[in-house]
Amino acid sequence: MARWELLCFALCSCLGTAWAATLGVVYTEGGFVEGESKKLGLFGEYIDIFRGIPFAAPPKTLEDPQPHPGWEGTLKAKNFKNRCMQMTLTQTAVRGKEDCLYLNIWIPQGRRQVSTKLPVMIYIYGGAFLVGGGQGANFLNNYLYDGEEIATRGNVIVVTINYRVGPLGFLSTGDENMPGNYGLKDQHMAIAWVKRNIKAFGGDPDNITIFGESAGATSVSLQTLIPKNKGLFKRAISQSGVGLCSWAIQRDPLAWAKKLGEKVGCSSDNTTVLANCLRQSDPKALTLAYHLQLIHLPAPLVHTLALTPVVDGDFLPDMPENLFANAADIDYIAGVNNMDGHIFAGIDLPAINRPFGKVSPEQVYELIEGLTVDRGEAGANATYNIYTQAWGDKPEQEVIKKTVVDLITDYIFLVPTQWALNLHLKNAR
Ligand SMILES: *[C@@H]1O[C@H](CO)[C@@H](O)[C@H](O)[C@H]1NC(C)=O
Ligand SMILES: *[C@@H]1O[C@H](CO)[C@@H](O)[C@H](O)[C@H]1NC(C)=O
Numbered sequence: 001m002a003r004w005e006l007l008c009f010a011l012c013s014c015l016g017t018a019w020a021a022t023l024g025v026v027y028t029e030g031g032f033v034e035g036e037s038k039k040l041g042l043f044g045e046y047i048d049i050f051r052g053i054p055f056a057a058p059p060k061t062l063e064d065p066q067p068h069p070g071w072e073g074t075l076k077a078k079n080f081k082n083r084c085m086q087m088t089l090t091q092t093a094v095r096g097k098e099d100c101l102y103l104n105i106w107i108p109q110g111r112r113q114v115s116t117k118l119p120v121m122i123y124i125y126g127g128a129f130l131v132g133g134g135q136g137a138n139f140l141n142n143y144l145y146d147g148e149e150i151a152t153r154g155n156v157i158v159v160t161i162n163y164r165v166g167p168l169g170f171l172s173t174g175d176e177n178m179p180g181n182y183g184l185k186d187q188h189m190a191i192a193w194v195k196r197n198i199k200a201f202g203g204d205p206d207n208i209t210i211f212g213e214s215a216g217a218t219s220v221s222l223q224t225l226i227p228k229n230k231g232l233f234k235r236a237i238s239q240s241g242v243g244l245c246s247w248a249i250q251r252d253p254l255a256w257a258k259k260l261g262e263k264v265g266c267s268s269d270n271t272t273v274l275a276n277c278l279r280q281s282d283p284k285a286l287t288l289a290y291h292l293q294l295i296h297l298p299a300p301l302v303h304t305l306a307l308t309p310v311v312d313g314d315f316l317p318d319m320p321e322n323l324f325a326n327a328a329d330i331d332y333i334a335g336v337n338n339m340d341g342h343i344f345a346g347i348d349l350p351a352i353n354r355p356f357g358k359v360s361p362e363q364v365y366e367l368i369e370g371l372t373v374d375r376g377e378a379g380a381n382a383t384y385n386i387y388t389q390a391w392g393d394k395p396e397q398e399v400i401k402k403t404v405v406d407l408i409t410d411y412i413f414l415v416p417t418q419w420a421l422n423l424h425l426k427n428a429r
């Protein structure tokens with residue numbers, strides 16, 4: 001503390017006035033940052049909020065993230081930055097920017113002193129690896145992923161991070177020309193930045209937890225399995241998603257790179273040519289080249305999620321089920337919600353949400369066939385028998401509809417989560 005601060009501290013204490021505990025300007029590896037010091041309630045508690053600190057340089061299209069070169073003077077970190085470029089809900093336009101690798105930090109402060117050695121929680125958003133942003137959706141100027149509540153209730157530092165999504169985050173030729181996993185690599189860069197810098201914000205770099213929901217939960221799980229994260233964080237929480245979900249890993253990324261390439265004028269069987277062309281294509285056009293079909297689906301919706309992590313033999317060296325030894329020292333919580341698959345079920349069989357909608361046993365069988373397509377007819381039959389066991393001769397529509405939601409919830413979330421927890425238990429130290 002500077003001498004004038006000590007003096008002021010003494011004066012304020014004597015007068016019984018609250019001293020605004022704030023970090024002020026913080027020195028990070030990139031340079032100085034200045035956030036907002038916000039007063040909470042009447043009792044002299046404060047929270048420091050830093051919005052939009054870069055954890056990597058503005059990324060080049062479909063290239064690995066690179067360290068930020070740093071800045072002169074003091075960076076004002078008072079406003080959220082853009083989300084990473086992504087399609088809008090209507091899938092007809094894009095929002096966000098390619099320059100998007102920023103994070104936000106909330107630090108709860110005591111009444112008179114700034115906090116030290118606080119536990120740190122890093123949040124990774126979901127959105128099917130297609131959409132999302134570190135601050136979340138905005139309703140009436142309230143952000144869905146505002147870290148203030150968790151920070152003050154839990155007395156922890158909350159960090160929210162951006163990562164690339166959609167084609168710009170996950171397109172891959174399946175070889176060294178365009179290995180993919182850019183969004184996952186962004187997350188890793190952000191986690192490593194927090195590990196190196198959070199002490200200056202009053203955080204304990206040896207007490208970092210990563211947590212996330214849906215695609216963010218799957219990301220959390222994958223980050224625990226990725227060897228490059230060794231030692232960076234201690235704990236992980238997956239809320240509805242793990243690396244073992246059927247939708248976590250794209251097994252044929254080249255097919256998608258070619259398909260999207262054709263739409264942006266990059267037709268080539270040569271992956272060197274294809275990768276170079278995709279990198280030079282218009283990022284907006286590339287983002288819109290992928291379209292999620294939501295009516296008259298050719299397969300269950302979950303099987304049409306295409307732009308996801310890949311096994312690249314390097315950053316993600318193997319299929320997730322073979323990597324659990326890497327998570328042996330990490331404390332792990334994973335969970336799912338009742339009816340977690342409801343949104344997917346409602347798109348596959350819209351009748352489940354209509355009061356007078358009818359779902360026939362044949363439709364349930366067809367849905368199962370689609371989900372268990374890699375297990376053949378025997379797999380579909382066995383699954384159908386298990387889920388219809390309690391139906392009786394004339395099942396009510398309500399029973400059939402609930403079966404559809406349970407089945408999809410089990411397939412997309414619950415079963416892979418149980419499998420992941422079992423594998424973690426087997427490997428954990
Ligand atoms: C991290 O912080 C939590 C909450 O204060 C505490 O319970 C835990 O023991 C800490 N873990 C380590 C490794 O310091
Ligand atoms: C692919 O294109 C590159 C660059 O034009 C060329 O050097 C390479 O020989 C091509 N590979 C094949 C298998 O044709």
Ligand SMILES: *[C@@H]1O[C@H](CO)[C@@H](O)[C@H](O)[C@H]1NC(C)=O
Binds near residue numbers: 377378381
């Ligand atoms: C699956 O069930 C159908 C209808 O009961 C039956 O005709 C078919 O032989 C079964 N297939 C297998 C492989 O068990």
